[in-house]
Amino acid sequence: MTSHIRLVWIYPDLLSTYGDQGNVLVLEQRARARGLSVETVHVRSSDPVPEQGDIYLIGGGEDRPQILGAERLRKDGGLHRAVARGAALLAVCAGYQIMGSVFGGEEGQPVSGIGLLDISSARGERRAVGELAAEVDPALGVPTLTGFENHMGVTRLGPGVRPLSRTIIGTGNGDGTEGCYAGKVIGTYLHGPALARNPALADLLLAWTVGPLAPIDDTWYQRLREERLAAVIPG
């Protein structure tokens, strides 16, 4: 295992609509707090995706940037090769939909995804906007997810992925589940800085890369989690 982590943030020029940078900053902070060195690469959509990264991040975006992002990732192929090599990936919101076989475009037309996750998405009837809370698959050892969703997508999971979680509050995939995972690839509708309110998910990505992690001071993360979960979960 390594003590150096290479983070790759994919297409912040297209897919960084609202706080997506937070996931990069949280991973950096939690890695450095454990004495790991971190190198972060911001990959513009006009540049090739490097293949030697450890953790890849891709964020949310409007319809047009989402379609452009999917086209460029498919042509580039770098992310496919990195995942095939065993790199971890967190795909958020529009980035999550891109990972599937298909998603809905501006007028609801089907647009091809890049096929890294066995999912297919379409445009739903109405926008899901608001707080989301969900119980995570016990196999992952991550406590309740908390975050904010803002999307119109409905996502169907195929047999090649497992649901990341089951919703308590919110819409998620649209069938009572939220997000999915397969191998070291995680997708979620929790948009923007999903890892800020779910530091255990950040640690899961780090542990997949460097092995077991030492505990760190989690005070500020936990205070925010407690407040948000208490605000949205009844009783």
Add this chain to the structure above:
Amino acid sequence: MSQLPLRAQLASALGRTAATLSRATGRGDGSVIGGRVGLMLEPDLLRQLAADRRLALVSATNGKTTTTRLIASALRQLGEVATNAFGANMPAGHVSALSSAKDAPYAVLEVDEKYLPEVLDTTRAGVVCLMNLSRDQMDRAAEIWLLAQKWRRALAAQQTLVIANCDDPLVAWAASGSSRVSWVAAGQRWREDSWCCPECGGPLDRKGADWACRECAFRRPTPSWVLDGEDVIDPRGQRWRLDLRLPGQANRANAAIALATVAAFGLEPGHALLGLREVTSVAGRYTTVERDGRSLRLLLAKNPAGWLEAFDVADPSLPIILSVNAQGPDGRDTSWLWDVDYRILRGRPVLVTGERRRDLALRLYVAGVPFQLCDSFGQAVAVLPPGRIDVIANYTAFQQIRTEFGRAE
């Protein structure tokens, strides 16, 4: 202006009565309810009230209220000006503003970004000013590429003169739908929403203020007005020192747009500046309030671009109080905190308050900015020694602070 039809006169009068009643009963300034009543009685009221006036519409993500105020202040030298000074920037507010100054030959209306196409179509305004577009309250606001596209279509359908900031690629793309544009180089500090070409999605190459798409012909239009530091250079090449009483680069940009706008009304920069310099505070923004020997300067920042502007104005040698809420008007989603680079605050005493102070606390912790969490604004003030203090708050947090201090301008 010509006489309004009887129905419109009645609708307008009843709307004003409703506004007066609303004010008298302490429900607010009445501009929204008054306009709603008027529109209910005469749906065509906005068009009728706008007809025969020289009207400018002002829209942007940031700086709408201030720029509207600057333009109105300058135009008053030419005659009476109808304007929605209280920031009620949707059609009901517009009706109210026009109806309460029904003989004013000039009007300047701040317009919510989403409503611009509709209000332009209804009023056929002679001038539209567009300053900037950036991410803002994503849980309720329109996505900005989509918004720029709607602006572009609306402007293409009108003969309106557009005064537009050519330094913001999304604004430049929206404005270039029009055949009549006066371009102003007003600068662009926040660039995170314009790395890609709005026309084709290709990468934008930037060199200083200039920008051009690497893949298509879309590029920065040539400005006829230029903001250069403290000065504005007019289309004849004459340089004007702004000497505003409002602080910061963002307000100099607003002033450059205002000068280009009032020039379209025939007001020369030399005269216009006299009006611009009369503006000292706008709806409580930039105002200083006193409490227990502490002088608190209030800065409003509603989105990441707004925080950059507020940091530009804040004094690095002073302690700073940050207050963040997430009520409806703020956007219920605090994700935007992660788009703001707070590291500039390292080295100042930083106090954190507001209803979503824990979101901000974690954000500062991850950024390595030491801070102190306070349960209330009053507590934050009390923690600091007497002297000057900067305050940055988002919308409802700002209003709460103003209410606490009696809304003194």
